[in-house]
Amino acid sequence: MPTAVEPRGTAALLVNQRGEYLLHLRDAHKKICDPGTWSVPGGAREGTETLDEAIARELKEETGLTIADLCRFTVVECTGPDGITKGHIQVYLGHWDGDASALPVTEGIMFHHFAASSTEQLTMSPWAADVIAQHQAHTAVHRLSAAPTAAAPAPGGQTVLNVIGVHLYLERDGTVLLGLRHPDSAYAGSTHHFLAGHCEQESAVACLIREAREEAGLRIEADDVEFVHAVHLIDEPGTQPRLQMVFRARRWEGRPEVREPDKCVSWDWWPVGALPEPVVPYTRAAIEGIRAGRLYTEMGWT
Known part of the structure; x- marks a missing residue:
């Protein structure tokens, strides 16, 4: 789910030239998120740190x-031992070709490089497995096209x-x-929002069908779906x-x-001309765009 504010958590997905991922085996007997699983290094921001400063320090x-x-x-999203979402993690991507066994282990058990196919045999942190799946999908797209995909230049x-x-x-x-x-x-506590989710290693329509089933128990067929707006x-x-x-x-x-009662407490039908308050701003913008017959809206760009 998108975040309204900057995440507190950071993590680094480090890949070597062979396409292997540096993973960290977490402590099994501590009250931490995803104990006893393989994950990627990282941690929460401290004080007034920026995300970039936090990941550099954690690494x-x-x-x-x-x-x-x-x-x-x-x-x-990061899910705690009780199965409830604890917050969001900004994941960074980088490259490192060193010897994982030579790294100092100040937390957890050990570091090791794994091929993507090997991670399926590991007890993985769910969000870390999701990150690797996203990276695999992203890499596959780049193999098929020389054009950059869904990226924007940054300072x-x-x-x-x-x-x-x-x-x-x-x-x-x-x-x-x-x-x-x-x-x-x-994200957006006590605020009204669409049924929504992030694309994983799947098409947008497949994601929509999955989220509708998981979040609200609704069954939707792909042939009954049409694109109506983008923000x-x-x-x-x-x-x-x-x-x-x-x-x-x-x-x-x-x-x-x-x-998913930890995320949503009710589903209700609201008149399209009299939406409840508060509503996620881009949700309102999308509904207004759909009613006006527009396919596209931009928000926040200068």
Whole structure:
């Protein structure tokens, strides 16, 4: 799910020339997120640190490394031992070809390089597995095309990948389906929003169908889905751009029900001309665009 504010967490996906990922085996007997799993190095911001400063410090503390080519790659949700989302993590991408066994182990158990195919056999942190899947998909796209994909230039010559969000627009008798976010949600607490999610290693329509089932118990067929709007936005200069794609389902099966109560507390139908307050700003902008027959909106760009 997109984040309204900068994430507190950071992580670094480091890849060597063979395409292997540097993974960190986490402590199994500590009250931490994803204990006993393989993950990637990183940690939370401290004080007034920026995300860039935090990941540089965490890498130095955990691995002794300074990686010069780090760039922002994606944002993922972190789930705690109780299965509840604890927050979001800004993941960076970089390259390192050293000996993992020679790294100092100041936290956790060990470091090791793994090929992507090997990670399927590991007990992986769910969000770290998601990051590797995203990187594999991104790499596959680049193999097929020499053109850069979904990227925007950033200060200092870095490349910032755009996060792709997928959203469901359901309309019934002049009303639209919106969910009320949980007050403790890391994103848009106590605010109304579309049913939505991040694309994983799947098409946008496949993501929409999966999220509709997981979040609200709705069954949607791909042939009943049509694209109706996109919002390309940035929260503020220097933050990660996001492309929010909105699809309408002409038909569906089931009644909306709360399937993820830690994220959403209710699903309700609201008149499209009298939306509730508060609503996520780009959700409102998308609905207004759909009603006006527009396919595209920009927000936050200067």
